[in-house]
Amino acid sequence: MSAATLNAMKLVTAAEMRLLEKRALESGTSFGDLMHNAGRAVASEICGLFDSFPGKKALVLVGPGNNGGDGLVAARFLNDAGAITHVYLLAPRDPGDLVYNEALEAGISPIEVESDAGFSKLRELLGEADVVVDAIFGTGLGRPIGGASAAALTLVAEARNQRPDMVVIALDLPSGLNADSGEIDDSTLAVDYTITLGYAKRGFFLFPGADYTGQILVADIGIPDGLDDDILSEVIDEHDVLSILPLRPSDAHKGSFGKVMVVAGSTEFIGAASLVCQSAARAGAGLVTLAARQSLHPVFAAKLVETTHLPLPETAHGEFASEAAEVALARLVKYDAAAIGPGLGQSPDTVEFVHQLLSGISENTGLVLDADALNALSLTPDWWDIFNHPAVLTPHTGEFARLSGLSIGEILANRMEICRKNAALWGKVVILKGAHTVVASPDGRIAVSPSANPGLASGGTGDVLTGIITGLLAQGLDEFDAARAGVYIHAMAGESVRNNIGDTGMIASDLLIQIPRAVKSIKEHDHASCH
Known part of the structure; x- marks a missing residue:
C-alpha cells in the first residue's frame, strides 16, 4: 500500500465512502471536482508505475456509471501524458456527459461495444496494450x-x-468485488494493481477479494481533511507503528524496558513457552521470567x-x-506484563x-x-462479566468461536464486524x-494487518505474536497500541522470512531474529525519509 498517499490508512465500507463523498459535497467540493481529481490521481499513479510512460499503449474499459466516468x-490524463490511449465503451454514455465530451475534445475516439462485432477490435487492442484499466x-x-x-x-x-x-x-476496485464483504463475481479480474479512490475498502482485506486486488494504491480525490474523523477502521501502517514504538534512551538499564512474566508450557507443549519468552525479549523487554511446572x-x-x-508447585x-497460582501471583506484582496460556494444557x-x-x-x-x-475462559458462561481485567486476547478462529459461541462460518463471513462487536461486549482488545x-478495541476502533502470509500458518507463530505484544506492553504501550504494533512487527518478520526462504517450510523460530530487524527497519525508514 502507498504509505505516502493522503488517507491511505483509513478503511471504509461502501456506505461510509458514500457518506464521505456527501460530506465533501456539502463542504463545497463539487461532484465534478471529485471525479476530475479521481481521474487525474489514477492517471498519475499509472504513470508512476513505468520508468517511461510516453508511447505506452493504454486501454481503458469504461462502464455505465461513475466508475466509468472516472x-x-x-483516459484523458493518460493521453495528455503521452500514452496511446484507447477507450472501450461497454455501455452508452449520455450525449451530455461532460467527461465523455471532454475525452472527445482531447482527441480520444471511444469504441462502442455495439459497433464491435465479435469483439474483434477489443481483441486487437488487447493484443497490443501495455496497460489495461478496468x-x-x-x-x-x-x-x-x-x-x-x-x-x-x-x-x-x-489476453493476460x-x-x-x-x-x-x-x-x-476490480469490477464485481464487493467493497464490504470481499465477495467476488464470476467475472472479476485478478489485477496487478488496484488504484482505489480516497480510501481503501474493507473488502480488499477479506477473502476471496484479497486475492484479486494486487498491490493497493490509494489515490487522493480531494476529500477535505477532518471529514473522516469518525471512521474508526484502519490498515496498520509503518508510520503509525513508528509513532508508538517505545523509546530506547541511551542511559537505560534493564528495568527501563519492563519485566515480563510468561505462564506457559507443559510436557506436551515445551516449545510454546520457549517461543513466547524469546519473542518477548526480542521485542525489547528488559527481563523475561518463565513460570512453569517445576518438573519442566x-x-x-x-x-x-x-x-x-x-x-511452580505441582x-x-x-x-x-x-x-x-498463589506463588505466581505473589511474584507477578513485581512485573509489568504477563502472557498466560500458550501450551499450558486443558486439564481440570x-x-x-x-x-x-x-x-x-x-x-496494573x-x-x-x-x-x-x-x-479456560470459554468454559465459563458470560465469562466477560466475571473477568473484567483489561487484556489483549489473541484467538485464532476456532478459539474465537469457543469464546463467542458463534460458528466458524459466521465469524469468517464478517471478520471485522464480528471482532469489533465482541471486543466491545468483552471489554477487551x-x-x-x-x-x-x-x-x-472496545471503543470501536479496528486495525487490520496489510499482510497475508501463508508461511505463518504453522505451529508456534501465534506464540511468537503473543510474546511480541507482551514485550511491548511491558515497555509501556497500552493494549490497543501494543496489539497493532505487535501484529505489524510480527507480519514484517514473516515477510522477511518469506522473502528469504519462501512461504513453504517457514517455522516459528525463523521469526525470532527477524523481530528486532523489523523494528530497526521501521526506524531506519523514518530516518531515511527525513533526509
Whole structure:
C-alpha cells in the first residue's frame, strides 16, 4: 500500500465512502471536482508505475456509471501524458456527459461495444496494450456482471494469460468485488494493481477479494481533511507503528524496558513457552521470567539461557498444585506484563489454575491471554462479566468461536464486524488471527494487518505474536497500541522470512531474529525519509 498517499490508512465500507463523498459535497467540493481529481490521481499513479510512460499503449474499459466516468477522466490524463490511449465503451454514455465530451475534445475516439462485432477490435487492442484499466463497475454494483461486460473481462483474462507483461489495473476496485464483504463475481479480474479512490475498502482485506486486488494504491480525490474523523477502521501502517514504538534512551538499564512474566508450557507443549519468552525479549523487554511446572524447569533452563525462571508447585501427577497460582501471583506484582496460556494444557487442574490467576491478577499488570487461557475462559458462561481485567486476547478462529459461541462460518463471513462487536461486549482488545489479522478495541476502533502470509500458518507463530505484544506492553504501550504494533512487527518478520526462504517450510523460530530487524527497519525508514 502507498504509505505516502493522503488517507491511505483509513478503511471504509461502501456506505461510509458514500457518506464521505456527501460530506465533501456539502463542504463545497463539487461532484465534478471529485471525479476530475479521481481521474487525474489514477492517471498519475499509472504513470508512476513505468520508468517511461510516453508511447505506452493504454486501454481503458469504461462502464455505465461513475466508475466509468472516472475512467474517462483518467483516459484523458493518460493521453495528455503521452500514452496511446484507447477507450472501450461497454455501455452508452449520455450525449451530455461532460467527461465523455471532454475525452472527445482531447482527441480520444471511444469504441462502442455495439459497433464491435465479435469483439474483434477489443481483441486487437488487447493484443497490443501495455496497460489495461478496468473502469467498468465500482462500489455501486448490486447485480451479477453479465452481457458485454462479462465477455470483455473474460477476454482481458485470456489476453493476460497470453501476455503476462500486460499490466492490468482496477480503478477503485476490480469490477464485481464487493467493497464490504470481499465477495467476488464470476467475472472479476485478478489485477496487478488496484488504484482505489480516497480510501481503501474493507473488502480488499477479506477473502476471496484479497486475492484479486494486487498491490493497493490509494489515490487522493480531494476529500477535505477532518471529514473522516469518525471512521474508526484502519490498515496498520509503518508510520503509525513508528509513532508508538517505545523509546530506547541511551542511559537505560534493564528495568527501563519492563519485566515480563510468561505462564506457559507443559510436557506436551515445551516449545510454546520457549517461543513466547524469546519473542518477548526480542521485542525489547528488559527481563523475561518463565513460570512453569517445576518438573519442566531443567528442560527450560537448558533452552532459555537469558530467561529467569519461577518453578511452580505441582502434584505427583505433574499437574499444578493448589498453591501454584498463589506463588505466581505473589511474584507477578513485581512485573509489568504477563502472557498466560500458550501450551499450558486443558486439564481440570490447569483450568482451575488459570481461573485463580485471572481472578487475582492486579489491574496494573498488562495482560495477554492466548491459547489455553482462552480455552479456560470459554468454559465459563458470560465469562466477560466475571473477568473484567483489561487484556489483549489473541484467538485464532476456532478459539474465537469457543469464546463467542458463534460458528466458524459466521465469524469468517464478517471478520471485522464480528471482532469489533465482541471486543466491545468483552471489554477487551481482541486480535482475530489469520490472513489480514484484525485488531479490535472496545471503543470501536479496528486495525487490520496489510499482510497475508501463508508461511505463518504453522505451529508456534501465534506464540511468537503473543510474546511480541507482551514485550511491548511491558515497555509501556497500552493494549490497543501494543496489539497493532505487535501484529505489524510480527507480519514484517514473516515477510522477511518469506522473502528469504519462501512461504513453504517457514517455522516459528525463523521469526525470532527477524523481530528486532523489523523494528530497526521501521526506524531506519523514518530516518531515511527525513533526509
